[in-house]
Amino acid sequence: MPKAKETLLEIDLNALDNNYKYLTSKLKPETKVLAVVKAFAYGSDSVVIAKELVELGVDYFAVAYPHEGETLRDAKIETPILVLHPLPTNFGMIVNRCMEPSIYSRKMLEEFIAFAEEKNQTNYPIHLKFNTGLNRLGFVADDVPYITETLSKTQSIKVKSVFSHLAASEDLKEKEFTLKQIERFNEISDALVAKLGYKPLLHCANTSGIINYPEAHFDMVRTGIGIYGFGNDPEENKHLKPIGTLKTIISQIHKVEIGESVGYNRGFIAEKTTLSATLALGHADGIPRSYGKGKGWVTINGKKAPILGNVCMDMIMVDVTNIDCEEGDEAIIFGATTTAEELAAAINSISYELITAISQRVKRVVLRK
Numbered sequence: 001m002p003k004a005k006e007t008l009l010e011i012d013l014n015a016l017d018n019n020y021k022y023l024t025s026k027l028k029p030e031t032k033v034l035a036v037v038k039a040f041a042y043g044s045d046s047v048v049i050a051k052e053l054v055e056l057g058v059d060y061f062a063v064a065y066p067h068e069g070e071t072l073r074d075a076k077i078e079t080p081i082l083v084l085h086p087l088p089t090n091f092g093m094i095v096n097r098c099m100e101p102s103i104y105s106r107k108m109l110e111e112f113i114a115f116a117e118e119k120n121q122t123n124y125p126i127h128l129k130f131n132t133g134l135n136r137l138g139f140v141a142d143d144v145p146y147i148t149e150t151l152s153k154t155q156s157i158k159v160k161s162v163f164s165h166l167a168a169s170e171d172l173k174e175k176e177f178t179l180k181q182i183e184r185f186n187e188i189s190d191a192l193v194a195k196l197g198y199k200p201l202l203h204c205a206n207t208s209g210i211i212n213y214p215e216a217h218f219d220m221v222r223t224g225i226g227i228y229g230f231g232n233d234p235e236e237n238k239h240l241k242p243i244g245t246l247k248t249i250i251s252q253i254h255k256v257e258i259g260e261s262v263g264y265n266r267g268f269i270a271e272k273t274t275l276s277a278t279l280a281l282g283h284a285d286g287i288p289r290s291y292g293k294g295k296g297w298v299t300i301n302g303k304k305a306p307i308l309g310n311v312c313m314d315m316i317m318v319d320v321t322n323i324d325c326e327e328g329d330e331a332i333i334f335g336a337t338t339t340a341e342e343l344a345a346a347i348n349s350i351s352y353e354l355i356t357a358i359s360q361r362v363k364r365v366v367l368r369k
């Protein structure tokens, strides 16, 4: 890859292929794969990623909100799309674009049936979401008789899948809790399937569920963070490759004398003569202010350059006193060397938060095989 000349997020499709193949190697051959491409495919580019995943043979996509799925449909992606958080105001878009809603409450089930009937739909695919312990979205076990009763009165919709979401699949200290969630899911799905008279797909594993709980793979798994290169586990990370590398360049270098300051609110005051490099990205690009004052760093010519003072909207300043560098040189924020997981950990955050925050003004560049 040629050196960056501006701020870029490089997206490496070879890494995506590697991660997809690694994760699916853990599945039985018949287990289906749903790729979670919400939030611009975790801050990368949902269309680019989805098209590659179609090539790799993915069975399903999931997005959080319908507009995210519409972007995929506009790009002529025809794979089924599960919408995890379809607000009733968007039912029209969902049906028009052949997306499939997650239905998680009685109110929503009734509203969606009314909508589907009004639009003369038959067997419109829906996905029933159950709460087994996350306490975020979902029906509970006691809703099963109500659901089957309600479904028996309409031809407008059909249950394509029944699913739940694990709260702590990456945390083996919570193994007992997770096994309890899986047990509840088994009980709920058994009760439902017995009444439905047909067998929807069952799924409850996210990436860490794929890795840590083979007994929770069921008919399909849902992977997000894993395909983007993070396994929430150091051993797993050895097999996965981060798909994104965030780069920028040095715009200017300043010599800062003792007692002088750098940046807003004089966030850094030099105790010795310091070389400060100004880089072309800031909090508006997705680098939170909490990385300021040395909490965060970038890599320039192979060396760590800590952030000096406060993160500005469009720029950060970093300490290059001991780094051989000049204006125009590349600075790497995260990628293979400093991973997004490692950088996120510096402010008690997680890879998910850092990568999904990379703002839309950062140019995406795709590296193809």
Ligand SMILES: *Cc1c(COP(=O)(O)O)cnc(C)c1O
Pocket: 036, 084, 165, 205, 206, 207, 208, 222, 223, 224, 225, 226
């Ligand atoms: C975001 C999301 C996922 C993906 O989880 P990862 O940990 O990124 O694999 C799976 N299922 C649901 C319901 C989600 O909201």
